[in-house]
Amino acid sequence: MKPYLQLSGVNKAFGDFVALDDINLDVEKGEFVTFLGPSGSGKTTTLMIIAGFEDATHGAITIEGQSLAGLAPQERNIGIVFQNYALFPHKTAEENVFFPLQMRGVKKAEGLRKAAEMLELVGLEGFAHRYPKELSGGQQQRVALARALVFEPDLLLLDEPLGALDKNLREAMQIEIKRIQKRLGVTTIFVTHDQTEAMSMSDRIVVFSDGTIEQAAPPLDVYHKPTTRFVADFIGESNLLDATIRSADEGLADCPILGQVAYRTEGQPRLHDGQEVALLIRPEHLKLSRKPLEECRHASMTVETIVNYGDNALVIGRKDTAQIRVRVPGADVVTLEEGDECHVNWTDHAVFVLEH
Amino acid sequence: MAVTVSNLAGRKNLWPWLLLAPLALYLALFFLVPLGQVAMMSVTEPRVGLDNYEKVLTGTLYRRVFINTFFTAALVTVCCLLVGYPLAYLMNHTTERRAMAILLLITMSFWTSFLVRTYAWMVLLGNNGPVIWLLATIGFADPPGILFTRFSSTLAMVHILAPYMIMNIYSVMKKIDPALIRSAESMGAYGTSLFRHVYLPLTAPGIANGSVLVFVICLGFYVTPVLLGSPTEQMAAGLIGHQIEQFLAFGLGSAMAIVLLIVTLIVLWIYSRRFGLDRLYG
Ligand SMILES: Nc1ncnc2c1ncn2[C@@H]1O[C@H](COP(=O)(O)OP(=O)(O)OP(=O)(O)O)[C@@H](O)[C@H]1O
Ligand SMILES: [Mg+2]
Numbered sequence: 001m002k003p004y005l006q007l008s009g010v011n012k013a014f015g016d017f018v019a020l021d022d023i024n025l026d027v028e029k030g031e032f033v034t035f036l037g038p039s040g041s042g043k044t045t046t047l048m049i050i051a052g053f054e055d056a057t058h059g060a061i062t063i064e065g066q067s068l069a070g071l072a073p074q075e076r077n078i079g080i081v082f083q084n085y086a087l088f089p090h091k092t093a094e095e096n097v098f099f100p101l102q103m104r105g106v107k108k109a110e111g112l113r114k115a116a117e118m119l120e121l122v123g124l125e126g127f128a129h130r131y132p133k134e135l136s137g138g139q140q141q142r143v144a145l146a147r148a149l150v151f152e153p154d155l156l157l158l159d160e161p162l163g164a165l166d167k168n169l170r171e172a173m174q175i176e177i178k179r180i181q182k183r184l185g186v187t188t189i190f191v192t193h194d195q196t197e198a199m200s201m202s203d204r205i206v207v208f209s210d211g212t213i214e215q216a217a218p219p220l221d222v223y224h225k226p227t228t229r230f231v232a233d234f235i236g237e238s239n240l241l242d243a244t245i246r247s248a249d250e251g252l253a254d255c256p257i258l259g260q261v262a263y264r265t266e267g268q269p270r271l272h273d274g275q276e277v278a279l280l281i282r283p284e285h286l287k288l289s290r291k292p293l294e295e296c297r298h299a300s301m302t303v304e305t306i307v308n309y310g311d312n313a314l315v316i317g318r319k320d321t322a323q324i325r326v327r328v329p330g331a332d333v334v335t336l337e338e339g340d341e342c343h344v345n346w347t348d349h350a351v352f353v354l355e356h
Numbered sequence: 357m358a359v360t361v362s363n364l365a366g367r368k369n370l371w372p373w374l375l376l377a378p379l380a381l382y383l384a385l386f387f388l389v390p391l392g393q394v395a396m397m398s399v400t401e402p403r404v405g406l407d408n409y410e411k412v413l414t415g416t417l418y419r420r421v422f423i424n425t426f427f428t429a430a431l432v433t434v435c436c437l438l439v440g441y442p443l444a445y446l447m448n449h450t451t452e453r454r455a456m457a458i459l460l461l462i463t464m465s466f467w468t469s470f471l472v473r474t475y476a477w478m479v480l481l482g483n484n485g486p487v488i489w490l491l492a493t494i495g496f497a498d499p500p501g502i503l504f505t506r507f508s509s510t511l512a513m514v515h516i517l518a519p520y521m522i523m524n525i526y527s528v529m530k531k532i533d534p535a536l537i538r539s540a541e542s543m544g545a546y547g548t549s550l551f552r553h554v555y556l557p558l559t560a561p562g563i564a565n566g567s568v569l570v571f572v573i574c575l576g577f578y579v580t581p582v583l584l585g586s587p588t589e590q591m592a593a594g595l596i597g598h599q600i601e602q603f604l605a606f607g608l609g610s611a612m613a614i615v616l617l618i619v620t621l622i623v624l625w626i627y628s629r630r631f632g633l634d635r636l637y638g
Contacts, residue, residue, distance in 0.1 A: 053538055073541045086539040090557040099553070100543035151543070 002065055004029040004187055005050075005155060010059030012045055012211075019045045021211045023059070027189070032181055033216075034198040035191045037208030038234070043191045046208075047157050050189070052076050063154055074103075079148030079186075081158045085140045087132040093119060093143045094128035100151040118146040121180060138169045145177065149184060156181070156188040162197065174201055195235050199223070207231050223282075225267045229354055232280045237314075239283065239325055240354070245275045253353065255279055257322045258299050263351040271353060278354040284327040285350035288315060288336070289343050296345035303340045317344070391617075394610045401607030408611035418595075418612065425592040425616075428510065428581070429574035433521075435514040436570045437563065440521035444562075447522075448529040466519040474580045477512040478503060481584075509585030516580060517573060521566035528562030568627045572620055592616050 003026035012020035020042045027033050035043040048054040050061060052073035061068045068076060079100075087096050097115035098108075106114070119128055122142040132140055141161060148156060158177070162170045178201050181188050192198055198205050199219045207214040207222065207230075215227045226232040232240060243255040251265040261279060271277065292298040301317035301324055308330070315326045315336065324344055328336075336342070398408050412418045447455045465473070481487050481503045491499040502508050532555075540554045578593040585591070590598070592612060599609035 051538075051542055053541075073538070074544045074546055076542075078542060080539060080542045082535040082539055084533065084535060086533060086535040088536065088540075088554060088557075090560070099540070099545075102553070103544035103546075103549060147543070 003027060004031075004064060006060075006062045007046075007050070008060050008062075010046070010049060010061065011057045012042070012049060012054065013057045019211050020049075020056075023211075023213055025206060025213065025216060027187060029187055030185045032178070032188045032190065032201060032203045034202035034205050035189060035208055036193065036195060036198040036205050036235070037214075038193060041208040042211040043193075043208050044159055045211075047080075047159055047189065047191060050155070051078050051080055051157060077151070077153050078155045078157060079151070079153035081141075081144045081148045081156075081161045083160045083163050085132075085144040085161075087140055087143055087147075089132055092129050092131055093124060093135065093139075096132070096143055097147045097150050100147060104151060114150055115146070118150040119143070121183070122146045123176070137165050138173060141165065141173055142176070145180065149180070149186065153186065156186045158188065158190045160191050160193070162192070162194075170197070177201070199235075205235075207234065209234070225352065226280065226354065227269070229278055229356070232278075232354055237283045237325055237327070239279075239281045239286070239323075241279045241281070241322060243277055243279045243353075245271050245273055245277055245353075248273055248275075251348075253277065253279065257319055257324075258297075261297070261351055262348040263353050264349050268353055269355050271355070276356050278356060280352040280354055281346060281350050282327075283314065283325040285346060286324070286326040287345040288326055288328055289345055292343045293345040296347055298343045298345045300341060300343050303336055303338050303342060306336060306338060317342070319344075394613055397606050398610035398614050399607075401605075401610065408607045409615070411608060412611045412615055421590050421592055421595045422615075422619075424589055425575060428506070428513075428589075428591055429571050431510055432513045432517060432574045433567050433571045435510065436518045436521040437567060439514060440518050440525055440566065441559075441563070443518075444522050444526040444529055447526055462519050462522055465515070470516045471579060473516055474512055474583050477508065477515070477584060481508050481511075503584065505586050506589055509581045512580050512584050513574060513577060517570045520569045520573070524566035524569065525559060525562035528559050528565075532558050564627070568623065572623060575620055575623075576616060 005025075005027040007023050007025040010020055010023040011018070023042075023046060025033075035046065037043055045054060049056050050068075052068065052071060052075075088099065091099065094112060094115050097118055098111045101111035101114060102108075116125075116128060119125060119142075122145055124139060124142050124146070127135065127139060127143075132143070135143065144161070148158075161177070162173050165173060174197060177190075190198075190201060202219055204216060205219050205222045206216040209230050215222055215231045217225070217227075222231060223236055226235065229240060232238045241255050241257050243253040243261065246252040246254050246260065248271040251263050253261050253263055255261050258279075263279065287293065287296065289298075299319060301319040303315055303317050304323070305316040307314040307316070311330045313328050313330060315328055317324045317326065326344060399406065401408070443458070447458050450458075479485055483501065483503070485503075487502060488499045536554065536558065537550070540550055545554060576593050577591060578597060581591045582594045582597065585594070593616070596609045596612045596616070599605040599612065
């Protein structure tokens, strides 16, 4: 089956500067895809090319097999929510939501009825006659969402829509956006550089770096089976240790820091003996103890720093030349002090191999 | 140093007034006092009473001059808008360099004394000037006199006042978030409907500010209409000067000045009450 939205070989250059380099991406109908990546990695540029505000230097974009080439933004039927909402200050919430329908020649009575329905869906009944400046940030956000959805767009694009909200409101809006997106089944691309947001909302995360896609996979795969060092580093916390494959068949590697290490073999890339690799172990997969734990692999280390977060703590220890980060539950950290000798323990399953 | 700062902070309420004092004193001495004198004269010269106001408000000459003043001010405002809006739009949508070049031209003209600009128009439009010559060359057997008509004074006033309009509109246009336009486009708004539903309302505060400024300045314009305009279509300020210089009718002139002042204040009041658009969009 053909994908719903398809980007193939999309390139974008601003003068000499290559902002996007060979972007290929398939999105299924109804999917919620998040673009995640550091600042300047090309997320907005990709979105603007899809929306038709920028032209790709090369490459093609299709929706249901139909090329978008040569279509003006007005002709694309794509709903966009901008970071600062871009609500019309001279129009009320209702008039803002009515606007795209008005532009499509919908009669006022019918249009206003649809706008009211949409405002209700986003939880804003009773606010229809307020001007944007009379609404809170979260409410403005909802109006912007209603306005981008009211004309039943083929695609919904959201460029860091929650960037300006405080933490609690952010979380409430994440749930709200997800709920509405599911309810309407609209294919959605969501841009963020907040990884927890990406984790909690997406069907699939597309990790951008320097104008290329590093990995496109479901959130847990991106977390547990990153394909590149960049992804492993960018998403979540990680211990990355250099190693050499001893036996690809047995799943063994030699690590200067941890000694001989067995690694998880399922979901691993194809490896060969003697290959230089990096071992990824997430801090929460490591356990600290005074005495080595029987059932685990272990190594000794010296505690250097303890960072407390209340419910948990990050213990940064040193073994030889490497730093090892360990996430421990808040209750356990009481017995530890900086400078202590202790043991890190892990199971083979926690070790994931990354090709260099 | 720290002590001084905290001292100042302590007398926070007094300090701004202290800074304002020289200006306030200056205004009181050289503006409010003479204004009071004018108001005084309007009811005492030549006799105590409201005779002057009766004449100003009922005399056909005066009424005609006031109506003409309003009409001219409105005409100049509309012309400034028609010239200024597209120019401001151009400045906002062209390259930085060109915008700066246009801005430079406008400010250069703006900084030139308006007396100089008025005389320049006299030279340009006069009977021996290039405009008449051009008209004659392209075939007007007997080119009409352009100078000393409503046309010439309106033209010059538009030239002199247009920068106020342009700067007001331009500054508002410059502040429009491009995302607003993009989002309108993504929702299907094309050229004219984009302009009518989004761009024009967003620039309305600039239009309102510029228009009020031009209109109010124009109401009291003296030199240009006197030097360039038709003697039969005087404006209020010109007539006031005339009364005082030619007929030494200080009382009557003062009464007209006060009426003009009150009208101007009413315009400003209506503006701030009804069209405080700045605040509305804030
Ligand atoms: N109009 C432009 N002219 C030149 N360079 C541009 C232009 N627009 C974007 N760029 C460059 O392209 C790169 C990608 O920009 P983009 O806005 O897509 O990044 P982003 O991933 O959205 O970043 P952020 O998270 O900060 O929003 C950046 O290096 C940016 O400087
Ligand atoms: Mg961006």
